[in-house]
Amino acid sequence: MSVHVSMGRTDVKEHSDKHDPNSQQSSNKCRSELGCRRSRALRGAGAGARGAHAVSRERVLVRGPGGERHGAREGPGPEAVVVPVLFGVIFVLGVVGNCLVLAVVGRARYSTGSCAGSAGALRAASPTNLFILNLSVADLCFLLVCVPVHATIYSLPEWVFGAFLCTFGHYVFTVCMLVSIFTLTAMSVDRYVAVVLSKKSAFLRSRRNALLGVALIWSLALVLSVPVAQHQVLTGHPTAPNSTFCWERWPGPSRSVYRVSILALGYVLPLLLISCCYAKVLFHLHKKMKNMSKKSERSKRKASSESVCMSETTSAAEEEERSQHNTLQNMFLKSFKRRGRRESVSQEEASEKRRKDEREREREGKREREGEREGLMDKRNRERDRQTEREGGRQRKRQRERKREKQREMEEEGGGGKRERVREKDKERRRERETERETKRERETKREGGREKERKRGRQRGRERKRERRQKEREGVREKNKERQRERRRERETKREGRQRKRQREGEGKKEREREREKERGGWRERDREGYIKERKELIERWRGVREKDKERGRERDKERGKQRERDKERGRERERKRGRQRERERERQTEREGKRVDRKIEREELIERRIEREKG
Known part of the structure; x- marks a missing residue:
């Protein structure tokens, strides 16, 4: 007596023969005159993760010496209960979470001002929200179509849902998988454009481009998953003629070619794209933070060099750091929160006025600080000049007093030798000349130091003037553009006023005017x-x-x-x-x-x- 046990696996094989299970050669051999006492066993009735039907109940086929069969079925395994319960929990949590995402992100709208004199209109969400909606839709399709079918596969011994669900379920599975992968790559590219290419992001990150990307993602996924629907077929098995199984039939090596292409397009290329985009984003932000730290260090060094103006310089450095931090935050937030390219003229004017006012305030503050610093330096130089003049005057007074005392002593002594008097006079003249030379040298050194300081100040003022000229030129261009817009508006307003006056002169009623x-x-x-x-x-x-x-x-x-x-x-x-x-x-x-x-x-x-x-x- 030979005993054969068939367990739930993904392939159907034979113990003795190595023939195809779908071919009829083995059955014809067994039906011949000579007979076939070779034993066969089903090791599975499934075909992998894409819908191969796994047999959860164990079958025992017993063949006696005379060739008669004795079949017996044992009870269901643990996977028949555990897997459907886990799939049910995943189904409930996934459906609830994705529905909440659709409800929250789908209602996220922002107001955009229309023409002057009209109220703002509601507009759809940003491109990132569109990609998030696409992800949630793909997950919902997978949960509603694929999860219940795969949960029943582990609890039933054969395929029950028919030919339509055999092809449609596996087709939807591959479509949802590819859509989720492609949307993640699109989100990474969107973030790269928002952070690194911030100047072009207003043109590239538009709602129209996002919708085109979503359409392209779905079309690619639908086209790439067509071979799965073509090669998924309902078939039987000669050892189990009354049961049906959902198999994959591929002619020749086309199955391996398709798997390699899906691996390249659905895993390798998206992984490379996502890693490159996020690496460039991190490198860009790291570079920005380095530049900001260098600027803050320079400002701190300038503040430490000036001991008298310590309080003022520290406050200026703190203000610069805050402004730089705020600009970085605004840049990062603007990159992810672009509110469309077309905004109203009134909002643009208000934002530009605010920016102008802030820039003028910053310039005035800088000028006041520089003026205060220059005034302090001038005061110091004046005080030093006064001190040097006072010291020179004191030295002269002392020399005069010494001369007078010597003259008095000479007169009191009663007329010493003329040679000694002449020598003393010569010594006094030499001392006076040396003092005069020293005073001249001190004055020249002070003048040279003042000239160098004046030159440095002149250079700084020249640089500031150049910066101011450039800023004025930019502001002039902006003002010209604004003036043109204002002229156009004025022309429109004048036309409107002329028409209104004509209507008033005609003397029509208020209702007609309105x-x-x-x-x-x-x-x-x-x-x-x-x-x-x-x-x-x-x-x-x-x-x-x-x-x-x-x-x-x-x-x-x-x-x-x-x-x-x-x-x-x-x-x-x-x-x-x-x-x-x-x-x-x-x-x-x-x-x-x-x-x-x-x-x-x-x-x-x-x-x-x-x-x-x-x-x-």
């Missing part, structure tokens, strides 16, 4: 809308041309792929024909061998009969 004003406002809005619609139409036409080119390229690729598939099918058919011929040859050889054996048996029997007849005769 109606005409409303009509005029509606006309201006319609004109603005028409211009916007024209721009949108031009952009749509351009994108249509690009899409048509992409579609043509896709059609050519599909044609090439179809040709390759036909070639692969022809090769597979030729291989099947060769195998059939080989099988027929083997069968013919076996029949010839069996015929020879039968002939030998008959000849032996005839010889035995002849011998028996001879012996009897």
Whole structure:
């Protein structure tokens, strides 16, 4: 008696024969005259994570010596209870969480001002919110379609849901997987553009581009997962004729080619893109922080060099650090929170006025600090000059007093020698000359130091003047642009006022005036809308041309792929024909061998009969 146990695995194999389970050669051999006492066992009725049906109940097939079968089924394994419970918890938590994300992010809207004199309108969320919505939609599709089906696979012995869910479920599984991967890569690229390419982010990170990216992601995922739906089939097995299984049938090496391509497009390339984008973002932020720290160190050094103006310089350095920190924060927040490219004119004017006021205040504060520093330095130089002058005056007074005392002593002594008096006078003259020379040298050194300081101040003032000129030029350009806008507005306003005056002169009633004003406002809005619609139409036409080119390229690729598939099918058919011929040859050889054996048996029997007849005769 031979016993064979079949456990739940992903492949179907045989103990003795190494033939395909779907082929009928093994069954035909067992049905032949000679018989086949070889035992076979099912080791699984599943086909992997994409929908292969795993048998959770253990089957025991017992074959006696006469060939009769005795089947018995044991109770369900632990996975038949544990796996559906875990999948149920995942299903509930995932559905609730993704629904909350859709409710919160889908309602996130911000107000954008329209034309002057009209109220702000609500507009949809930012590109990052659109990508988050796309992720939540893909997760919801996976949870609603794939999780219940895969939960029942572990508790049922065969496929119950029919052919449609066999193909559709695995197709949705691959689509949701690819969509989630591609959306994560798109989010990483979006953050790279917002942080590193902040100047171009207002043009690139728009709602229209985000919607185009989402459409491209879904189209790529739908196209790449088509082969899964084509090769997923409901089949049976010769050892279990009354049961159905969801198998994958791939002709030749196409299965390995498809798996390698999905691995490259769905794992390797997205991983490289995400890692490169985030590495560049981190490097950019690290570089910015280094530059800010260097500037703060320079300001601190300047503050420590000036001992008298310590309090003022420290306050200036703190203000500079705060302003730099605020600018960094604003840059980082603006990169992630762009509120669209088209804003109203009133909001732009208000923001520019605020910026101008802040810049003017900063300039005035810097000028006041520099003026105070220059005043303090001038005071110090004046005090030093006064001290030197006082010391020179004191020395002169002392010398005069000494001369007077010596003259008095000489007069009291009663007329000493003339030579001694002449010598003393010469010594006094030499001392006076030396003192005068020393005073001249001190004055020259002071003048040279003052000149160097004045030169440094002149250089600093020249640099500041250049900066002010550049800022004034920039402000002049901005003011010119604003003046042009204001002139246009004034022209519009003058036209409106002229029309209103004409209507007032005509003496129409208040109701007619209000109606005409409303009509005029509606006309201006319609004109603005028409211009916007024209721009949108031009952009749509351009994108249509690009899409048509992409579609043509896709059609050519599909044609090439179809040709390759036909070639692969022809090769597979030729291989099947060769195998059939080989099988027929083997069968013919076996029949010839069996015929020879039968002939030998008959000849032996005839010889035995002849011998028996001879012996009897």
